[in-house]
Amino acid sequence: MEPPASMSPAPQSPAPLSAAPAVGSLEDLAALAARSLDGGTRAHRQGDADGALTALRRSHDMARLLADRAPGRTDALRIQADALCRLADVQLERGLAEEARTGLDAAEALYSRLGADPTCIADVRARRGVANSYLGRGLSALVDVQSAVLTHVQTLDAETPDDSQAGLAAALAAAAVVQARHGSSQLALAAAQQAAALLSRLHAERGGSFGDGAADGATNGAGPGRHRGVGVPVRTDLVRALQVEIRTLRALDRSAEIDAPSAALAAVAGPDAARAVVAEPVETPRLGLTYAVMHELVAPQTRAAVHEMLADPLDGVSIPGFLVAPDRLLDVAREGAATALALASYDPRLALAAGRDAACLYACAEELGLIEHPWPQVRMELARWLWLLSELGWLAATTGDVVLARDLADHAQHPLVRAESGRHLPATIARSLADSGSRLRQLRRAVG
Numbered sequence: 001m002e003p004p005a006s007m008s009p010a011p012q013s014p015a016p017l018s019a020a021p022a023v024g025s026l027e028d029l030a031a032l033a034a035r036s037l038d039g040g041t042r043a044h045r046q047g048d049a050d051g052a053l054t055a056l057r058r059s060h061d062m063a064r065l066l067a068d069r070a071p072g073r074t075d076a077l078r079i080q081a082d083a084l085c086r087l088a089d090v091q092l093e094r095g096l097a098e099e100a101r102t103g104l105d106a107a108e109a110l111y112s113r114l115g116a117d118p119t120c121i122a123d124v125r126a127r128r129g130v131a132n133s134y135l136g137r138g139l140s141a142l143v144d145v146q147s148a149v150l151t152h153v154q155t156l157d158a159e160t161p162d163d164s165q166a167g168l169a170a171a172l173a174a175a176a177v178v179q180a181r182h183g184s185s186q187l188a189l190a191a192a193q194q195a196a197a198l199l200s201r202l203h204a205e206r207g208g209s210f211g212d213g214a215a216d217g218a219t220n221g222a223g224p225g226r227h228r229g230v231g232v233p234v235r236t237d238l239v240r241a242l243q244v245e246i247r248t249l250r251a252l253d254r255s256a257e258i259d260a261p262s263a264a265l266a267a268v269a270g271p272d273a274a275r276a277v278v279a280e281p282v283e284t285p286r287l288g289l290t291y292a293v294m295h296e297l298v299a300p301q302t303r304a305a306v307h308e309m310l311a312d313p314l315d316g317v318s319i320p321g322f323l324v325a326p327d328r329l330l331d332v333a334r335e336g337a338a339t340a341l342a343l344a345s346y347d348p349r350l351a352l353a354a355g356r357d358a359a360c361l362y363a364c365a366e367e368l369g370l371i372e373h374p375w376p377q378v379r380m381e382l383a384r385w386l387w388l389l390s391e392l393g394w395l396a397a398t399t400g401d402v403v404l405a406r407d408l409a410d411h412a413q414h415p416l417v418r419a420e421s422g423r424h425l426p427a428t429i430a431r432s433l434a435d436s437g438s439r440l441r442q443l444r445r446a447v448g
Contacts, residue, residue: 006332026070033062033079040087052090066356074114081110088127089236097134104128115358117261122151124176138182139407142360145175147367152325169198173237176244181295184288189248195241197233200264225252239269243277251283287350289336289357297343297350299335326368330381333361337388344391345361355392356404362388383418383429386412386436393443402447411445416440 040055063327067076084107088100107122129144152168179188242265249258258278266274336358343351362385365371373380389412395408396405419433 005093011152019252019284026073027249028256029062029066030079033066033076034060034326036062037079037086040083041380044086044090046094049090049094053087056083056087056090059393060087077110077114081107081114083126084110085104085127088131092127092130092134092421093236093392097131100133101128101131104131117155118151119164121424122148122155122171123167125151126171130174133144133178133181135363136403138178139363139411140357141178141181141358142356143363143411144182145178146360146364147176147411148363150301150368154326156299165198167201169195169202170234170237170280171243172198172243173241176241180244180248180283180286180287183286184291184293185248185251185426186415187285187288188244188286189252192241192244192248196245196264201240203238235268238271239242239265242268246272248285250278251285257437285352289339289354292339292350292354294356297339299338301331301335311329318363326370329361329365329368329370333365334384336361339382340388341391344395348395352392352396352399352401355388355395355416357390359385359392359408359411362415366415379419379425379433381428381434383432384412385415386419386440387432389415390436390439390443393447394439397443397447405443406447409440409447412436412440 036059040052040059041053042047043055053071060080061075063079063083066073067080084103088107091097091103092099104124104127108121108128108448111120111124125128125144126148129141129148134142134146148171149168152164154173156164156168172191175190175194176188179185180190242261244264245261246258248313249255249261262274262278265277336354340351340355340358343354362371364386371378371385389408393405393408393412395401396408416437422435425433
């Protein structure tokens with residue numbers, strides 16, 4: 001493995017990264033910002049990370065200066081956001097995950113202000129999921145990549161299938177990395193295989209070319225553009241997906257199946273890269289809700305739902321099990337939560353794994369506006385979610401996983417504020433919320 005959300009107001013853009021040169025007119029400044037963005041993208045494609053960092057930082061700073069001088073110019077906001085996204089790609093390759101995450105938070109806020117295409121924000125979240133993963137924020141990472149994949153699946157465009165499928169593939173590649181580090185090995189494998197299948201097919205349809213190094217269309221409103229202009233990011237996504245596939249097949253004791261992905265990795269990244277992955281120590285498989293389903297540790301309706309997800313076809317490619325259809329998010333989250341709580345006294349590790357997956361589904365349901373029922377049912381749903389987060393948080397803390405406990409407590413803040421505001425509640429709901437709120441506040445004090 002390579003080294004190291006919501007629509008609410010996000011942080012301001014990061015502090016200036018480089019000094020913007022003095023220029024003449026606003027149009028001069030806009031042209032220089034756009035040229036630096038294209039130059040940074042080109043440098044990244046050509047493997048010049050230092051040149052890419054310098055040019056992208058310059059582009060961001062000049063665009064921010066333009067926005068300060070002319071607040072009504074949307075092109076200044078878009079170039080800032082595009083530069084931050086592409087800068088994050090380089091920073092993640094350099095192991096600068098904290099800087100990447102800060103910039104991606106700012107990029108999401110900028111795209112939201114612009115009313116950007118949902119897939120634009122999904123691309124940001126896929127990148128941020130990888131950054132959160134490298135920072136050890138497992139639940140945050142899972143929520144980000146789940147949100148990104150769901151958005152791309154919902155917005156697949158029949159008129160531009162290459163762009164839509166490459167965007168989905170990029171999100172799946174990010175999900176594979178995150179699932180392998182913080183989620184389920186089985187879901188990591190499913191995501192990696194589907195990402196690799198989509199990217200390999202697109203690669204073949206383009207005559208075996210990953211792109212000619214042209215600029216991504218950064219200045220024409222295309223957004224982050226991972227999949228707009230192909231090039232290095234697509235190759236990077238394919239390499240990442242194939243690496244996760246090989247590692248996970250070995251972890252799940254399915255080494256007999258690694259010949260095909262190893263050959264594909266050798267063709268894309270060279271024989272040495274493939275040999276290096278195969279030579280790594282075998283990883284310990286990670287459990288998740290899928291494991292509980294396959295071993296019949298969940299209710300029949302959840303088992304049926306997840307089996308259905310695992311077989312759901314999308315243009316000839318199966319969607320992995322963590323891709324829950326939006327209308328099933330709450331149902332599967334409830335069942336997953338019940339499974340986790342039932343397993344807590346028997347198998348804390350599996351309980352945490354299943355509960356983490358359920359908490360992720362609740363967070364995605366909240367983000368998609370699905371926890372919006374007539375009052376007070378919405379707060380009943382929030383009460384279930386908060387009870388799960390508080391129980392999981394304390395279970396993680398008592399088993400020594402302080403990072404997960406802190407992440408769970410952090411994720412509880414938004415639903416807790418929502419649940420505790422508003423009109424009078426029935427006594428049972430009020431009591432549940434009070435208990436969960438008290439336990440979560442104690443947890444936050446305990447884990448810092």
